[in-house]
Amino acid sequence: MLRHPWPWYIAGPLIGLIVPLLLIVGNKSFGVSSSLRHICASCVPAGIPLFKYDWKKQRWNLFFVLGILVGGFLAAALLSDPASVAVSPKLSAELAGYGITDYNNLVPREIMSWSSLFTLKGFLLMVVGGFMVGFGARYAGGCTSGHAIMGLSNLQWPSLIATVCFMIGGFIMANLILPIILSL
Amino acid sequence: MQDKASIVQQPGAPAGQKEQQPWYALLQYLLFGILFGIILVKSEVISWFRIQEMFRLEAFHMYGVIGSAVVTGMLSILLIKKFNIKTLAGQPIKIAPKSFHKGQIFGGLIFGLGWAMTGACPGPLFAQIGTGVTVITITLLSAIVGTWVYGRLQAKLPH
Numbered sequence: 001m002l003r004h005p006w007p008w009y010i011a012g013p014l015i016g017l018i019v020p021l022l023l024i025v026g027n028k029s030f031g032v033s034s035s036l037r038h039i040c041a042s043c044v045p046a047g048i049p050l051f052k053y054d055w056k057k058q059r060w061n062l063f064f065v066l067g068i069l070v071g072g073f074l075a076a077a078l079l080s081d082p083a084s085v086a087v088s089p090k091l092s093a094e095l096a097g098y099g100i101t102d103y104n105n106l107v108p109r110e111i112m113s114w115s116s117l118f119t120l121k122g123f124l125l126m127v128v129g130g131f132m133v134g135f136g137a138r139y140a141g142g143c144t145s146g147h148a149i150m151g152l153s154n155l156q157w158p159s160l161i162a163t164v165c166f167m168i169g170g171f172i173m174a175n176l177i178l179p180i181i182l183s184l
Numbered sequence: 185m186q187d188k189a190s191i192v193q194q195p196g197a198p199a200g201q202k203e204q205q206p207w208y209a210l211l212q213y214l215l216f217g218i219l220f221g222i223i224l225v226k227s228e229v230i231s232w233f234r235i236q237e238m239f240r241l242e243a244f245h246m247y248g249v250i251g252s253a254v255v256t257g258m259l260s261i262l263l264i265k266k267f268n269i270k271t272l273a274g275q276p277i278k279i280a281p282k283s284f285h286k287g288q289i290f291g292g293l294i295f296g297l298g299w300a301m302t303g304a305c306p307g308p309l310f311a312q313i314g315t316g317v318t319v320i321t322i323t324l325l326s327a328i329v330g331t332w333v334y335g336r337l338q339a340k341l342p343h
Contacts, residue, residue: 008252062209106232138291165288171296
């Protein structure tokens with residue numbers, strides 16, 4: 001049972017419960033992208049105002065993201081489902097057109113692997129994409145967890161604006177730009 | 185510069201934190217992270233393919249996950265406020281409000297574009313690495329560089 005993919009109505013409420021859990025246990029607000037800021041503040045603050053604060057007081061957040069990594073490892077090691085991810089037939093037909101047919105991994109092996117890192121496609125998707133995720137999240141003041149889940153849960157309208165913009169950006173990329181990148 | 189930095193309130197900013205906790209008290213957050221990581225993997229939320237489905241409106245799954253997470257979080261905070269629930273240490277629960285600035289629009293759009301490329305937002309990046317997709321460490325490093333470059337340019341960007 002645990003090995004099968006969990007349906008949304010189990011996973012979603014469980015993720016939502018992390019919000020009160022963190023609040024009640026330690027008065028912490030759910031958010032992942034601030035960990036990237038703490039890493040900058042602890043390693044390369046370079047006198048930048050955004051990184052001038054006592055990051056050690058926010059160490060809980062670094063423990064939390066380290067936990068996410070360990071959780072990923074445990075889920076893959078102990079609970080993995082031998083079946084590959086079942087996507088909509090429309091998507092698999094589209095991706096097949098770009099030579100993407102391997103669904104055994106969380107990311108498409110053909111375009112996201114060490115060997116494709118230095119291809120134009122791989123570089124754009126992994127390096128440029130990653131940069132935009134980090135830059136955009138900090139510019140917006142949060143990511144999917146901090147804005148879309150924590151912010152919306154606390155009825156913050158700036159978080160609603162951020163979430164709508166996340167989605168608009170995603171729609172533009174997936175439907176208009178990604179097809180060009182994938183055909184490179 | 186300083187003014188700009190204080191205008192742009194960031195979540196997780198070092199406001200009002202009490203004395204530093206001993207390191208072992210932080211282990212509980214490691215545990216919560218582990219739970220979150222397992223949920224992310226088992227619900228396939230961290231799958232590049234699921235993100236593509238979501239942005240192409242080809243499946244309900246991601247909308248169901250995020251939507252029900254928000255509803256659960258909303259109800260939880262509503263109950264916390266209504267019954268004035270305290271932390272385990274007996275403190276009143278404080279949540280920093282988010283103040284609006286144009287970064288939520290510009291940064292939000294940039295984040296969304298990146299999200300559909302990497303197929304992962306920051307939480308899932310950590311989980312993907314954990315599952316053994318080691319190349320994603322490069323994506324994560326790049327996200328850290330992106331965070332740093334934002335910090336460097338913050339005063340020059342529209343907010």
